[in-house]
Amino acid sequence: MTETFPSPSQSPRLSPTERSTVQRGKNRAVADRAVLHSILDAGLVCHLSTVVDGAPLVLPTGYGRDGDTLYLHGSTGARSLRTAAAGVEVCVAVTLVDGIVYARSVFHHSMNYRSAVIHGTAVPVTEPVAKIRALRALTDHMAPGSWEHARVPDAKELAATSVLALDLTEAAAKIRTGGPADDEEDIDAGAAWAGVLPLRQVWGAPEPCELLTGDFAVPAHVTARAVPARDR
Amino acid sequence: MTETFPSPSQSPRLSPTERSTVQRGKNRAVADRAVLHSILDAGLVCHLSTVVDGAPLVLPTGYGRDGDTLYLHGSTGARSLRTAAAGVEVCVAVTLVDGIVYARSVFHHSMNYRSAVIHGTAVPVTEPVAKIRALRALTDHMAPGSWEHARVPDAKELAATSVLALDLTEAAAKIRTGGPADDEEDIDAGAAWAGVLPLRQVWGAPEPCELLTGDFAVPAHVTARAVPARDR
Numbered sequence: 069m070t071e072t073f074p075s076p077s078q079s080p081r082l083s084p085t086e087r088s089t090v091q092r093g094k095n096r097a098v099a100d101r102a103v104l105h106s107i108l109d110a111g112l113v114c115h116l117s118t119v120v121d122g123a124p125l126v127l128p129t130g131y132g133r134d135g136d137t138l139y140l141h142g143s144t145g146a147r148s149l150r151t152a153a154a155g156v157e158v159c160v161a162v163t164l165v166d167g168i169v170y171a172r173s174v175f176h177h178s179m180n181y182r183s184a185v186i187h188g189t190a191v192p193v194t195e196p197v198a199k200i201r202a203l204r205a206l207t208d209h210m211a212p213g214s215w216e217h218a219r220v221p222d223a224k225e226l227a228a229t230s231v232l233a234l235d236l237t238e239a240a241a242k243i244r245t246g247g248p249a250d251d252e253e254d255i256d257a258g259a260a261w262a263g264v265l266p267l268r269q270v271w272g273a274p275e276p277c278e279l280l281t282g283d284f285a286v287p288a289h290v291t292a293r294a295v296p297a298r299d300r
Numbered sequence: 301m302t303e304t305f306p307s308p309s310q311s312p313r314l315s316p317t318e319r320s321t322v323q324r325g326k327n328r329a330v331a332d333r334a335v336l337h338s339i340l341d342a343g344l345v346c347h348l349s350t351v352v353d354g355a356p357l358v359l360p361t362g363y364g365r366d367g368d369t370l371y372l373h374g375s376t377g378a379r380s381l382r383t384a385a386a387g388v389e390v391c392v393a394v395t396l397v398d399g400i401v402y403a404r405s406v407f408h409h410s411m412n413y414r415s416a417v418i419h420g421t422a423v424p425v426t427e428p429v430a431k432i433r434a435l436r437a438l439t440d441h442m443a444p445g446s447w448e449h450a451r452v453p454d455a456k457e458l459a460a461t462s463v464l465a466l467d468l469t470e471a472a473a474k475i476r477t478g479g480p481a482d483d484e485e486d487i488d489a490g491a492a493w494a495g496v497l498p499l500r501q502v503w504g505a506p507e508p509c510e511l512l513t514g515d516f517a518v519p520a521h522v523t524a525r526a527v528p529a530r531d532r
Contacts, residue, residue: 112397112499113411115347117358126349126358128395128415163360165344167504170522174439174450175457179345183360207406218492219405229407247509258513260450265522266504267344272399277479277494279487287493290402294497 101136104241107184108133111162112210116140118158131160132205133236139202140190140232155189160234167266171248172255178244180264186239190232202231213289333368336473339416340365343394344442348372350390363392364437365468371434372422372464387421390466399498403480404487410476412496418471422464434463445521 108131116129130141138160162184169178193202203226207215221229248262271294274286340363348361362373370392394416401410425434435458439447453461480494503526506518 112400113395113413115349115358115393115395117347117349117356117391119351119354119356122351123389123419124349124351124356124358124391125419126347126356126391126393127417128393128413130411157355159349159356159358161347161358161360163345163347168344168443170443170446170450172450173453173457174435174446175453175461177439177443177446177450179362179442181345181360185359187355187357203406207409210411211400211402211409214402214406214409218403218409219407219486219489221405221407225405225407247507247511250509250511254451255511257451258516261516261519261522262509262512263518263522264507264509265526266507267501268504269499270502272498272500275479275496275498277482277496279479279482280494281490284490284493286495290493290495290497 100241103243104184104236104239105133107164107182107241107243108138108162108236109209110164110182111184114138114140114160114162116158116160118156129160130206130210131162132202132207132209134201134205136236137205138186138234138236139193139205140234141206141230152192155191158188158190158232158234160186165267166245167264169244169246169248169264170262172250172257172260172262176248176250176254178248180244180246180266182241182243184239184241186234186236188234188236188238190234193231193233196226199226199229199231202233203229206231211289212293213287217287217289332473335475336416336468336471337365339396339414339473339475340370340394340468341441342396342414343416346370346372346392346394348390348392350388361392362438362442363394364434364439364441366433366437368468369437370418370466370468371425371437372466373438373462384424387423390420390422390464392418392466397499398477399496401476401478401480401496402494404482404489404492404494408480408482408486410480412476412478412498414473414475416471416473418466418468420466420468420470422466425463425465428458431458431461431463434465435461438463443521444525445519449519449521 113128114131115126117124117126132139140160164182165179166182167180169180171177193199203221204215247264250262254260274290274294276284276286345360346363347358349356349358364371372392396414397411398414399412401412403409425431435453436447479496482494486492506522506526508516508518
């Protein structure tokens with residue numbers, strides 16, 4: 069139960085501020101911006117936290133990345149997000165659980181994971197060209213290939229969608245891999261099994277909408293996703 | 301991109317307060333406490349949000365449930381959590397993504413998901429018997445069977461672990477299932493594929509620790525987890 073999910077860690081190239089500086093698990097900090105990007109790209113939803121009437125609020129939220137900008141699907145967030153034209157302070161976390169670490173002691177049980185935590189001010193994206201670019205990033209993240217395949221937003225839909233942009237400057241990434249860190253005495257005692265039970269996300273077979281006309285084949289951008297990269 | 305993750309919804313039996321009352325996606329609210337429990341039991345990590353120095357902070361955190369109490373692995377949280385003996389206001393979210401909903405328009409793309417959001421005051425669990433009970437709930441959640449199999453915490457480990465308790469009274473659950481909700485004109489046009497690409501988490505084969513002595517067989521509580529319930 070130690071350091072299952074430590075706080076955001078020191079990461080010179082990622083997190084220059086005090087609040088994104090290590091408190092626990094310094095050895096798991098990752099200072100590479102490419103790693104931050106890879107964690108964000110591998111996730112599907114983020115957890116977006118704001119302060120509303122002095123109290124914390126966290127909600128699952130769709131997102132997309134374009135370089136060092138994270139776009140958030142604002143219409144799903146708190147009311148405060150939708151009205152704060154000047155920007156609102158947020159904290160965003162993306163977490164991928166890669167396995168359970170079984171140790172010889174309950175105390176040393178842990179999880180393997182990749183996590184990213186970003187602090188910053190989220191700003192509404194309102195300029196039409198920028199908004200289209202943001203919506204494309206959101207779509208490319210959630211459903212790669214859909215922007216080219218499906219009908220793109222019209223003016224009314226564009227107006228009905230709220231998008232926030234968050235800079236990735238103040239961010240921390242952390243990764244835990246490998247087996248348990250048991251105490252010497254427990255290893256010597258050999259009284260309990262220890263190891264890792266890996267966990268991964270897999271896509272199932274596409275389920276076509278029953279209202280599809282004729283024999284509409286599942287398009288390549290959907291089938292390609294359903295097949296894990298290593299099996300292609 | 302509509303209502304991918306609506307805000308916590310009205311749910312008479314779950315959320316009596318204004319802040320956990322519907323803002324969007326009323327039709328996806330779930331008013332059954334058993335559903336809330338099932339979502340929490342199916343998740344592995346929660347996202348724990350607090351206010352630190354006036355700013356939001358969200359971190360992935362291990363948890364466990366015992367009846368209508370959620371236990372949080374406090375040592376992993378913000379410094380504020382560890383010092384607030386009187387309790388600290390938190391918001392906790394657990395989210396399970398079940399699939400991507402491909403619509404005929406980008407605008408109606410969505411996700412299938414189950415989510416729970418809980419508001420409340422997290423209180424440190426310090427009384428030894430209560431703390432053992434809480435650690436057992438945390439262990440049973442992360443690694444069912446480990447409490448019986450591995451060495452349980454000694455006094456020193458118990459002191460080194462911080463646990464918070466959060467009442468599940470003020471909570472909201474929401475579920476989206478099924479295909480896209482496309483516009484009539486897009487359905488008639490038949491210009492794009494639509495459907496759901498399901499997503500699920502699967503356990504891999506157990507990876508024994510290389511320091512295990514002899515031929516330590518993988519115990520049943522680990523192998524049983526690796527096999528999906530429907531395949532047993």
